[in-house]
Amino acid sequence: MKGYLVLADGTVYEGTAFGAVGEAIGEVVFNTGMTGYQEILTDPSYCGQIVTMTYPLIGNYGINQDDFEASRSYVRGFIVRETCTYPSNWRAKETLDAYLYRHRIIGLAGIDTRALTKKLRQHGVMQGLITTLPGTVAEMVAKIKQAPPVFGPQLVQTVxxxxxxxxxxxxxxxxxxxxxxxxxILRSLNKLGLELVVVPAHATADEIMAYRPAGLMLSNGPGDPTDVPLAINTVRQLLGELPIFGICLGHQIIGLALGGSTYKLKFGHRGANHPVQDLHSGRVYITSQNHGFALAADSLQQLPVEITHLNLNDGTVEGLRHKELPVFSVQYHPEAAPGPEDNEYLFQQFLQLL
Structure with a gap:
């Protein structure tokens, strides 16, 4: 069956559909990871997005029961150069095609993913429609423009x-x-022996303190951090009350709670090979990342914080620490272990603060 990806600017990519049939609209992004497609598909931070894999062969080790990051997938579509029909791995329970079909996600194979990636790098991520249904380009572009936005507070509320x-x-x-x-992230914290109380994103400062915790962890998540002002206000109220550690969206929320600002990256950081330097030790870590927004470095200059980590590709802020309070955060994912375990020292630092 033929399938199509139509971008908001009218660019069309034709390929072969797999997984589910139908159509879906989302923000088209790309991930440069050579492996980890199961974790990518089930990472809630991809909520509302159509994900393109730049590595050409995807699905070769199938889908297993152990590597899910969430109980379901929140992606709107999945694009690959070539999908493996017969995976080979002793843990595999089903094919990528079967998984996408079961979760009603449209897959698209056989398109020039290198050309699509270049397009997104040059022009920035944009809305797109992935479909197996007939229609003209004009009709598909009109659907994209008329569709409700795939960003806003509903993303975090969904996941x-x-x-x-x-x-x-x-x-x-x-x-x-x-x-x-x-x-x-939860497994990494629990492995340290910590008891975890996981609360919704809208939990108030009083509700959190009622658990009498020793510390607060702010997780990753999808979308623009400014779309969750209640969470920012909650964290602002808890500054100085508890040791706080933030990852990804949690890092951005800490920055906003302290008085900083964020901005949208042109095409984001999504992959498992981003070099980040720890400015204290000088050591460079290879990191896994998935985010479309970043903290503005100049907005932090007059605040009582220090930038602790920098991205060596583009100089963006990858970590910060409060100069007086037990508060720190990183933009990347220390639990994702591309190193494979180089960044677990951050969880140890949080444990020491507790």
């Missing part, structure tokens, strides 16, 4: 936990504000 829940542990209690938390 956050509806109710608080507890993950038992023998150590100190930490409240995790769930903006779309990857399962491996």
């Amino acid at each position: 956050t936990t509806p109710e608080p829940y507890t993950i038992p542990g023998p150590g100190p209690r930490v409240v995790v504000m769930d903006f779309g938390a990857k399962a491996n």
Whole structure:
């Protein structure tokens, strides 16, 4: 079956559809990871997006039961150069095609993903429509323009936990504000012996303090951090009350709560090979990243914070630490382990603060 990706500017890519049939609209982005497509598909931070994989062969080790980052996928579509029909891995339980079909996600193979990636790098990420249905280009572009926006506060509301829940542990209690938390962040914290109380993104400062926690963890999540002002205000109220550690969206929320500002990146950072330098040690770490916004470095200059990490590709802020309070954060994902475990020292630092 033929399938199409139509960008908001009218560019059309024709390929072969797999997975589900139908149509979906989302922000078209790309990820440069050579592996990890299962984690990418189930990372809640991709909510509302059509994800393009730049590595040419995807699906070759299938889908297993262990590597999910969430119980379901929130992507709007999945684009690859070539999909593997017969995966080879002892853990595989189903094919990529079967997984996408089961979760009603449209896949598109056989297009020039290198050309699409160049397009997004040159012009920036943009809205697109992935479809298996007939129609003219003009009709498809009109659908994109008429569709409700795939950004805003509803993204975090879609992926956050509806109710608080507890993950038992023998150590100190930490409240995790769930903006779309990857399962491996929770596993990494729990592996340290911490008891975790995971609360919705809209939890108030009083509700969090009622758990009598030793610390607060701010998770990753989708979209623009300025779309969750209630969470920013909650974190602002808790500054100085608890040790706080933020990852990805949580890092941006800390920056905003302290008085900084954010901006949208042209095409974002999505991949497993981003070099980040720890300015304290001088050491460079290879990191996994997935974000479309960043903290503005100049907005932090007059604040009582220091920039601790920088992205060596484009100089963007990858980490910060408060000069007086037990508050720090990183933009990248220390739990994702592309190193493979080089960045676990950050979880140890949080444990020491507790």
